[in-house]
Amino acid sequence: MDFGGINPVILIATLMASAVPILMAALGEAVVERAGVLNLGVEGMMIIGALGGFIVAVETGSPVLGFVGGAVAGALLSLIFALLTQVFLANQVATGLALTLFGLGVSSLGGQGYNGIKPPSTTQLLPDALADLPVVGPILFGHDWMVYFSILMTAVLWWVLKSTRIGLIIRAVGESHEAAHALGYKVNRIRLMCIAFGGAMAGMGGAYVSLARVPQWVDGITAGAGWIALAIVVFASWKPWRVLIGAYLFGGITVLQLNLQVAGSAIPVEYLSMAPYLITILVLVIMSAGRKANGAPAALGQNFHASR
């Protein structure tokens, strides 16, 4: 059942795993943006999470603690962004960029001495009996726990944003901070918590790159995944299930591109490795064309200062 040297079952199974980093980061960013904050530091938070997770996993020998470490590292870095934009009311675009530049520098500084080490491996969650089933085995049962966790988070965030009081408050803050403030909600405090949540999600996504996808520490390991996550949030119109679709589409393209490189396709390697970025641009064009607001939260990117 191979097409040009590519097995579709394995392709689907691999794309689900390869989509986890951008799925996690994009879900976190979707919440942050629904609260009206544009954090362009996703790439920085991801790479800090990748390093933090790697160090914790290597030092403790536990991959699960590694992911926790990645989440903590990402959240800590995002607090710098939260402090600057929510307390010092700094421009969100500039601060987000600074966060990415800073995160890349810190990770490269802190990662020295961790090159060439193999982290404890994150293994398949379910028993082989299930994973060895034909077709459905690899696709449904053959994954590590992070793949299931990322899908679970998609469902949880969809439910929280859509049907809970917390979700309503987050959306109110993002659509009209003045109104939310008048109702007595602490706009900047709610945003701060959303930013920290987004940082933790990006950090976990980054940790998945260094602990499961690659798995080792290399400088600049996230290679733009954070920016792609930002694009997927726009693609998904800020809706969790669509984030999942976007991340899987993107994961599929990445895996297909890598498979084509391995299978020795006629297309030169350079053009294949450009494909994910070009397709992201194409998708952004299709999603943005012809619509003025395309469902963006109304207060996105605007700081709030309570004059009274």
Place this chain on the structure above:
Amino acid sequence: MFRLEKRPTPSKFWLYATPPVAVILTMIAGGILFAAMGKNPFEVIRTIFWDPIFGEFAFYLRGQLLVKAGPLILIAIGLALGFRAGIWNIGAEGQYIMGAIVGAGVGLAVFPTESRWIFPVMVVAGAFGGWAWAMIPAILKTRFNTNEILVSLMLVYVAETILAKASTGFLKNPEGMGFPGSRNFSSYPAAQNAELIAGSGLHWGGVAALVTGVLAYILLTRHQAGFQIKLAGQAPRAARFHGVNPARLVVMCMGISGALAGLAGLFEVTGPAGQISIDFNTGYGFTAIIVAFLGRLNPLGIVLAGFLMALTYVGGEMAATNLGLPDAAIQVFQGMLLFFLLAVDVLTNYRFRLAVGAH
């Protein structure tokens, strides 16, 4: 506790005091970082900020300052025009690469012809390469309302792949014995961007940076287009009533910043770098964002900020060789500078008041 109170008008004092205060705070925080890494903080700070200007090797390092400051200033001035209008070109790194590839490609295509027209044509081609690369996000933004931040950034990765392809494929030196990288411009005088005064570090890129600084200052303070840029950034609604065409503004700002980044790339590849190679780009396009903010988005401020940032590069290299400070520490240092700048900037528009039982 303290609370923030909005100033009726931005503070003139803090507008000018913010960058120096941020630099001092960064030196303190950086000193703590260096101390935590087991280095003597005073020695490191002195190596970075003092030695390149007044130290033993200053005669050489001062020239290096000019070499690093040139591209940073050129790129940052272009970015600042856009940032002022709320147009965020984040992909200067890609435009810098494309300018270098297109410009160098033109020069290498006519190798080994000797004519004094070759270099000027290459300069135009370099500017065109950067301009064309910046037009992609600009036109997608004006036609399809696509986010220019994400598109221009994605194109950096695409440009890096093209650069890899250029240095291993279509621009590879046929006499390079199989090594990646193009012919070296130092052995092709007609296309070389040599030092104008030997040992000064001044090449055409430095001249272009200073001239652009003055021209951009005139544009912003004396020209209708500069007024429109500032108006669109500060009051988009008023700008529309004034008849500012947002699409034209996007194309203009992205075009200028792309062309300037392309120029910077061309001057770099024909001068200090010497050839197209896989690791040709060193992040000037991203550091220029810090330079633009450090210079308060003001062309003359950017010229000063460019030299300060060049100092961290040159001094950082000194600290790396003499004191064993990792290169990444300088990147962290530069990132911290931008954080402190953004944080201190709150004082320009707000003042801290002691809240006396107001709640």
